[in-house]
Every structure is written in C-alpha cells, then in structure tokens.
Amino acid sequence: MPLPSTRFDLALPxxxxxxxxxAFFARRAIPGVEQVAGSCYRRSFAFAGTAGWFEVDIGRGMVEVTHATADAIEKVRSRVRTLLDLDAPQARIRRCFAxxxxxGPLLRTHGDIRVPGCWDGFELGVRAVLGQQITVAAARTIAARIIARHAVRIAHADGEESCHSLFPDAAALATANLDGLGLTGARIATVQALARAVSVGEVDFDPAQTTAHFVARCTAVRGIGDWTAHYMAxxxxxxxxxxxAADIVLRKVLxxxxxxxxxxxxxxxxxxxxxRAYAVLLLWRAA
Structure with a gap:
C-alpha cells in the first residue's frame, strides 16, 4: 500500500x-539519500521507526511529506524551516554588514544570505569529517560509497525512488567496515570515534548547548579540530x-x-x- 502524502505551503520570505x-545542497547531495532536481530538494528520513520522504519545491513554495505517521508532518515542517534557514534575521544581518x-559590496551583489542547515546532526558530522582537506565533490563521492555499502535500504521504496536508503546511524558506523572507500586510516578512525562518541552521548547536537561546550566535546574526538567543530555548529x-577561522578559502578570499x-x-x-556564520556563507559565495 502506498504511503500517504501531505502537502503544505512553505511561505518563503x-x-x-x-x-x-x-546549489549548496546540490553540490553536497548524497545519491541514494538526497536529490536536487530543478527547484526541488528531496530526501529520505526516518520518524518513529518508519522511513519516508519529504520534497521541498522551493520554486513553488511547497513541501510534500510521504510518511505513514501523521506526526512526521510537524517534524518536517519544523526541520525544513531550519534546513532552509527561513527565519534568519536578514534586516539585522544587512545592518551588521552594510x-x-x-x-557590504558583496551583500549588495549577492543579496540575502542563508546558512543551510541539516536534517541530522550526526550525519552532518560524518560529512564534515569526510570533507576535511578534500573537495566537496570528493567528500560527496566517499559519502555515496558509504551509503552503497552500509545504508539501510527502505523496504517500501520502489525501483524509481532516487532516495531509496537511510543514512547509517551512529551505532552502525561505529563498527562499520570503511576500508577501500577512499578514506585514509586516520579518517576512518575519526569517523568511527565520532560515531562512538555520539552513540554513548559524549557528543550530541542539541542546539540548547553553548557552542563553546559543543566545540570542546567535539575536539576531544581525535581528528576533529576547530574548523570541523565550528562548521557543525x-x-x-x-x-x-x-x-x-581555519578555513583556507576564507583566509584567501578576505x-x-x-x-x-x-x-x-x-x-x-x-x-x-x-x-559571523552568515559572513562565512557570503565569502564562500564570493570565492
């Protein structure tokens, strides 16, 4: 039986x-989990132990949620707002940078700046570690290999579903075989150390904590430095x-x-x- 779908307006600013x-999401979209096509961002997710999908059509200002649980709609509604940074205080940001x-000139050229969020903090953490000292495209390729080997395939995904798998959770990656995927031994150790830290609660992504506390916890994980921790923050x-501040692009473009x-x-x-996070996105766009 097909899963029920619900649509709601996005109310774009x-x-x-x-x-x-x-474009930001498209460069980083992991095949099998995410897809950007035209004006739409689509991804798989799990809620209450059940997998489903949501698709954001930014061009039409609509979101469609496909999931067996009605409560998933409210979760997606809230998460999409942070994923797209819809509530950024743009007037205050413009006054700060003008x-x-x-x-100032970059803001006049590029217009409003948003800091894209993420669906899951641990997933973002793994992706940040994969991206250390390599290009975005290379990190995406390695992430796709991890999905191909270790992702949980969604049982009710049909053969045409592009987002057919769920990103592995921390418990799974803590012991997963990551050899032969293009990762160095040191990077494998960091991914698995982060997974273990998240599994036992030594690192979490609760936005109520201070960034100083979060950075201290993250950098206690071998192989995670300030750049990775602040990017996750x-x-x-x-x-x-x-x-x-260690970002090489920022250090060159300023x-x-x-x-x-x-x-x-x-x-x-x-x-x-x-x-400053908005300054980062603005300078990255200008690079």
Whole structure:
C-alpha cells in the first residue's frame, strides 16, 4: 500500500536566495539519500521507526511529506524551516554588514544570505569529517560509497525512488567496515570515534548547548579540530556566530593575494559578530 502524502505551503520570505541554497545542497547531495532536481530538494528520513520522504519545491513554495505517521508532518515542517534557514534575521544581518568595506559590496551583489542547515546532526558530522582537506565533490563521492555499502535500504521504496536508503546511524558506523572507500586510516578512525562518541552521548547536537561546550566535546574526538567543530555548529546547532577561522578559502578570499593566518582571520571577523556564520556563507559565495 502506498504511503500517504501531505502537502503544505512553505511561505518563503521575500527575496529568498533559492538558487544559491539549492546549489549548496546540490553540490553536497548524497545519491541514494538526497536529490536536487530543478527547484526541488528531496530526501529520505526516518520518524518513529518508519522511513519516508519529504520534497521541498522551493520554486513553488511547497513541501510534500510521504510518511505513514501523521506526526512526521510537524517534524518536517519544523526541520525544513531550519534546513532552509527561513527565519534568519536578514534586516539585522544587512545592518551588521552594510558598513563593512569587504562584506557590504558583496551583500549588495549577492543579496540575502542563508546558512543551510541539516536534517541530522550526526550525519552532518560524518560529512564534515569526510570533507576535511578534500573537495566537496570528493567528500560527496566517499559519502555515496558509504551509503552503497552500509545504508539501510527502505523496504517500501520502489525501483524509481532516487532516495531509496537511510543514512547509517551512529551505532552502525561505529563498527562499520570503511576500508577501500577512499578514506585514509586516520579518517576512518575519526569517523568511527565520532560515531562512538555520539552513540554513548559524549557528543550530541542539541542546539540548547553553548557552542563553546559543543566545540570542546567535539575536539576531544581525535581528528576533529576547530574548523570541523565550528562548521557543525554553524549548520547543526544553528549558531549564527560560529566561525571556522581555519578555513583556507576564507583566509584567501578576505584579502585577495594574501593568505591570512587563522588568528588574523579571527581578529578580522570580530566586527561581523554576532552573524559571523552568515559572513562565512557570503565569502564562500564570493570565492
């Protein structure tokens, strides 16, 4: 029997940067779990022990949820708002950046900036670790290999379903065989250490915690540094002021022709507080 589907309006803010947000997700979409096609972002998810799907049509401002449990609709409704950062205080962000010699002109060129969120904090953490010191495309390829080997295939997904699997949970990845997927031994150790830490509650993605507490817990995991922890804080904890100062793109793009040190970039970023995460996305778009 087909799962029931429910649609609701997305109520996009005026001037929402749909193309930029979709492009961000498209570059990172993991085959089998996510898909970006046209103006739509689609992914699989689990709620109350049952798998389903949701699809966000940013072009039409609609969300369709396909799931056996009615309560899943409210979960998706809430999560989609953070996934797309629909409640970002754009007026305050514009006032903060408008007077800045570097960010002001970029903001006028690129318009509203959103910090894309994530569906699941642990999934984002794994993806952040996979992305250390390699390109986004390479990290996506490795993530796809992990899905092909270790994902839970959704029993009621038909042969035409693009998002046919669920991302493995922490307990599964803590002991999974990750050899031969393109990961170094050190990176495998970090993925599994993070999975174990999440499994036993040493690391969690509760947005109520302070970023300082979260970063301290994350960086206690061997192989996770400040960059990875702050990147996760930006997207999973929704900290508008999280700032991965070690990011090489940011260190190069702020003063073209010069590569700033992480300390210099951290100092330069102080004038963008409390919206440094939005400065990150703006500078990444300009790079």
């Amino acid at each position: 005026a001037r929402y940067p749909a193309e930029a947000v979709l 007077r800045d010699a570097r960010l 930006m997207r999973a904890l929704r900290d508008a002021d999280a700032f991965p 003063q073209p022709g010069t590569t700033l040190s992480a300390k210099q970039l951290e100092q330069a970023s102080q004038v963008w507080r409390p919206f």
